[in-house]
Amino acid sequence: MGVSGKRAADVAVWVLLLTMPYWLNWVGGYTALGSRVLVLALAAMSLNFLLGFTGVLSFGHAAYFGLGVYGVGLTIKYLVPNTLIGMAVGVLVGGAAAVVIGALIVRLRGVYFAMVTIAFGQVFYFIAFRWNVVTGGDDGLSGWRRVPIDLGFTTIDILGNDKAFYYLAFICFAGAIAIMAALLRSPFGRTLLAIRENERRARFLGIPVEFHIWLSWVISCVFVSLAGTLYALLNNFADPHDLRWDQSGDFVIMAVLGGMRSFWGPLIGAAIFVVLQDYVSSETQNWMSFIGLFFVLVVLFFPRGVLGLMQRRTAA
Amino acid sequence: MAVAARGDRAAAMTQLVLFNLFNGLIIGAFYALMALGLSLILNLSGVINFAHGGFLAIGAYLAFAMMPYTGFWWALLLAPVLTAVIGLIVERVLIRRLYGRDPLYSLLLTFGLAFIFEDGLRYIWGPSTVPFATPDWLSASLSGQFFFLTGYRLFMVVLVVVAVVALFVILNRTRLGIRIRAGTLDLETVSVLGVNVRILRNLNFGLGAFLAGLAGVLAAGMLGLQPTIGSTLIMPSFVAIIIGGLGSLPGTLLGGLLIGAASGVVTVFFPSASEAVIYVMMGLVLLVRPRGLLGEEGRF
Numbered sequence: 001m002g003v004s005g006k007r008a009a010d011v012a013v014w015v016l017l018l019t020m021p022y023w024l025n026w027v028g029g030y031t032a033l034g035s036r037v038l039v040l041a042l043a044a045m046s047l048n049f050l051l052g053f054t055g056v057l058s059f060g061h062a063a064y065f066g067l068g069v070y071g072v073g074l075t076i077k078y079l080v081p082n083t084l085i086g087m088a089v090g091v092l093v094g095g096a097a098a099v100v101i102g103a104l105i106v107r108l109r110g111v112y113f114a115m116v117t118i119a120f121g122q123v124f125y126f127i128a129f130r131w132n133v134v135t136g137g138d139d140g141l142s143g144w145r146r147v148p149i150d151l152g153f154t155t156i157d158i159l160g161n162d163k164a165f166y167y168l169a170f171i172c173f174a175g176a177i178a179i180m181a182a183l184l185r186s187p188f189g190r191t192l193l194a195i196r197e198n199e200r201r202a203r204f205l206g207i208p209v210e211f212h213i214w215l216s217w218v219i220s221c222v223f224v225s226l227a228g229t230l231y232a233l234l235n236n237f238a239d240p241h242d243l244r245w246d247q248s249g250d251f252v253i254m255a256v257l258g259g260m261r262s263f264w265g266p267l268i269g270a271a272i273f274v275v276l277q278d279y280v281s282s283e284t285q286n287w288m289s290f291i292g293l294f295f296v297l298v299v300l301f302f303p304r305g306v307l308g309l310m311q312r313r314t315a316a
Numbered sequence: 317m318a319v320a321a322r323g324d325r326a327a328a329m330t331q332l333v334l335f336n337l338f339n340g341l342i343i344g345a346f347y348a349l350m351a352l353g354l355s356l357i358l359n360l361s362g363v364i365n366f367a368h369g370g371f372l373a374i375g376a377y378l379a380f381a382m383m384p385y386t387g388f389w390w391a392l393l394l395a396p397v398l399t400a401v402i403g404l405i406v407e408r409v410l411i412r413r414l415y416g417r418d419p420l421y422s423l424l425l426t427f428g429l430a431f432i433f434e435d436g437l438r439y440i441w442g443p444s445t446v447p448f449a450t451p452d453w454l455s456a457s458l459s460g461q462f463f464f465l466t467g468y469r470l471f472m473v474v475l476v477v478v479a480v481v482a483l484f485v486i487l488n489r490t491r492l493g494i495r496i497r498a499g500t501l502d503l504e505t506v507s508v509l510g511v512n513v514r515i516l517r518n519l520n521f522g523l524g525a526f527l528a529g530l531a532g533v534l535a536a537g538m539l540g541l542q543p544t545i546g547s548t549l550i551m552p553s554f555v556a557i558i559i560g561g562l563g564s565l566p567g568t569l570l571g572g573l574l575i576g577a578a579s580g581v582v583t584v585f586f587p588s589a590s591e592a593v594i595y596v597m598m599g600l601v602l603l604v605r606p607r608g609l610l611g612e613e614g615r616f
Contacts, residue, residue: 057420104602111364111419112562116602119554123595130588245551249427256424288435295428299421300413 013264017170021163029275031162032234035169037274039230042173044254044266046223049180051252052260053189054216055196057110059248060117063124064221066243067094068228070128070135073238077144078134083158084149087229094225095218097124102217106210109199118245125243141238158233169230176223181263183219192216224251249295257298259305268306336580342469342538344556344576345476348569349531351553351560352483353524355568358557359500360520362419363411366426368528368553369546370433375399375529376536376545377437380448388451396529403525407518415517430547438543448536472534479530480569486523487565496520500563555594559601561611570609 020034047061071090076083105116128135135141146165149156158165183189194202195209203209232238241247250273258269276294281287302309350372357365379395386394406429414422450468487493495516499506507513535545552575560571575594583590601608 051420057418057423059423101599104599107606108602111358111362111423112558114419114423115364115554115562116558116598119551119558119595119598122551123592126591126595130591246431249424252420253424256420286435286439288431289439292428292431292435295424295431296410299425299428300410303417303421 009264013267014174017173021166031166033274033278035162035166035230035234037271038166038169038173039227039234040251040254040274041267041270042176042230043224043227044251044258044270045177045180045263046220046227047251048255048260048266049184049223050216050220051255052262052265053184053196054192054213055199056213056217057114058117058217058220059114059252060119060121060245061221061224061251062243062245062247063121064094064098064224065228065231065247065251066124066128066240067097068225068230069232069238069242070124070141071225072229072232073141073144074134076147077141081147083147083233087226087233090229090232091222091225094228095222098218098221098225102214102221106214106217118248121243121245121248125240125245128238128240128243135238135240138240140240142236145236146233165234169234172226172230176226180219180223184263188212188215250291253295253298255305257302257305259307259309259311262305262307262311265305265307272306333581333584336584337577338469338580340576340578340580340583341573342472342576343580344573345473346531346535346549346572347552347556347576348572349476349479349527349534350549351556351568351572352480352565353527353531354553355557355562355565356496356527357521357524359563359565360496360503361411361415361517363414363422363426364419365524366423366550367406367429367433368426368524369548369550370430371399371403371525371528371546372532372535372549373437373543373546374402374433375532376448376541377441377532378529379533380441380446380536380541383449388449392530392533395533396526399529399532400522400526403528404518404522406525407521411521412514412517430550434543434547441543443543445540445542448541450537468537472538475530475534479527483523483527484565492516492519496523552594555598558598558608561605561608563612564608564610567608567610 017038020038021031024031024034043061043065047058050056050058068090071093072083072086075086075089079089080086101120105113105120108116129137131137146159148159149168156164156168158168184192191202191207191212194205194207195212199209228242231242254269254273255266256269257272258267259265277287277291280290284290350368353371354365354368357363357368375395375398378398379391382391382394410425410429411422414425485493487497495506495511499511499513499516499520503513506516531549532545535549539545553572556571556575557568558571559574560567560569575597578597579590579593582593605611
């Protein structure tokens with residue numbers, strides 16, 4: 001694909017997303033499903049910033065997603081009934097956790113890194129699970145709802161109007177994606193690619209590898225937290241399973257399924273995943289077996305993902 | 317009077333702490349047994365076997381299904397063996413294809429397998445706890461003062477010790493074990509020396525699955541048996557490996573016992589933190605020694 005082809009693809013993606021609430025009903029979807037795709041795509045693309053473009057395998061991103069979820073839920077329920085302040089708190093909490101944990105683990109590599117990220121993710125799960133009085137424990141945090149955004153001169157009813165919420169999610173998505181795309185085009189992003197391709201060579205060139213990986217980790221986790229806040233607002237609910245390792249696995253499979261070496265890959269992966277989940281869990285009780293089989297089949301027969309496959313086709 | 321009462325309370329407290337410490341050490345022994353299997357596979361093949369908890373649960377349910385026909389003792393022996401056979405097959409059919417690829421893929425594959433195992437067990441035996449009977453004479457308490465020393469607990473400790481000693485004898489004295497250890501250091505050289513690496517990795521995976529199956533039978537007798545038993549035990553096993561140091565089997569053993577004891581003692585004073593405490597420990601260990609307690613510099 002040439003440069004102009006790439007640009008055309010970018011434009012097509014943005015137009016499709018921007019108009020999604022208006023065509024989704026025709027193809028059998030509904031606006032909340034579109035919001036779900038958008039939010040989980042943001043999470044998967046943020047993960048892929050680290051996974052696909054820095055070459056660092058994190059299997060614990062659900063922790064930061066979940067901190068966003070609980071950050072916004074707890075703030076709206078107990079502190080201030082304000083959606084934007086709640087989101088800010090969620091992102092700050094997730095980001096702060098990422099800063100601290102990132103500093104602890106940044107020297108580890110490969111499987112070791114993956115294992116430690118999995119294990120660290122569980123701390124927050126157990127806190128949410130056990131601290132019944134505040135978090136609602138296993139039942140999740142309910143009894144709160146997203147609050148219409150008051151801009152002073154007008155109020156945006158994101159609670160009653162699904163489309164309004166979709167566009168809130170879209171604005172966040174677009175902002176985060178634009179920042180990540182700009183970062184990847186910048187010298188910083190090129191450095192991350194260099195680390196992915198050959199860490200030792202990058203080190204010999206004088207690049208502070210640990211610092212770059214740490215930065216990439218924090219950026220990735222902050223945007224995953226943002227996705228978490230949107231996810232909680234979408235459901236009007238905080239579920240402890242949003243923090244658990246199976247959720248991390250879902251993000252990774254979305255990135256792999258769509259193609260983790262391509263920028264838009266995880267978006268496609270998330271869309272396929274969400275639509276399948278919506279369909280299968282209404283058809284059968286055995287969602288777990290299905291998703292398990294799905295993981296196995298993707299790994300065995302589809303490891304490059306949808307876009308990886310297409311790129312190879314066009315190259316050949 | 318007041319002094320005597322305080323003395324009584326202190327004695328009760330001591331007993332409570334001892335009880336929970338002992339309990340924690342036993343749970344720690346499960347973690348260790350499971351983590352040793354995980355470590356074997358990780359060290360030789362570079363695969364984080366997420367399905368390890370699934371193998372544990374399969375071992376436990378196989379024992380449960382066999383017990384009415386074979387009795388407890390044969391079930392205790394046969395269930396881990398059958399689990400090992402399933403492990404050999406899974407490695408041969410699925411996991412072998414992913415060696416040498418990005419560890420991401422084996423992680424995702426075993427992750428999917430864990431789901432399939434758990435859901436399959438739920439489909440066959442139902443989601444609720446099934447009655448897992450242990451022999452009567454093992455359930456009796458051995459001491460009036462230390463009521464928690466039931467025969468079954470003591471028996472488990474003995475069995476775990478035997479299993480761990482047997483494992484280290486296999487690794488240090490037998491040809492297979494020496495090849496496994498050599499392979500974890502430099503698989504290519506071992507291969508060049510004429511060892512069939514495919515078979516070695518296969519047997520090694522089977523050995524790991526055997527340990528998981530054994531841990532499963534023992535855990536079922538103590539914790540009760542339900543399909544989620546595997547997924548609740550696997551995370552602490554990861555922590556045990558990380559605390560002990562990746563690549564070191566004695567470290568894994570130590571890590572398992574440490575986190576078991578720690579969560580046991582914390583249960584006395586602050587029950588709701590009994591799970592979180594092991595992750596705090598992991599954070600502290602990584603802060604002071606990023607390679608884990610007994611991990612070697614530069615291996616991972």
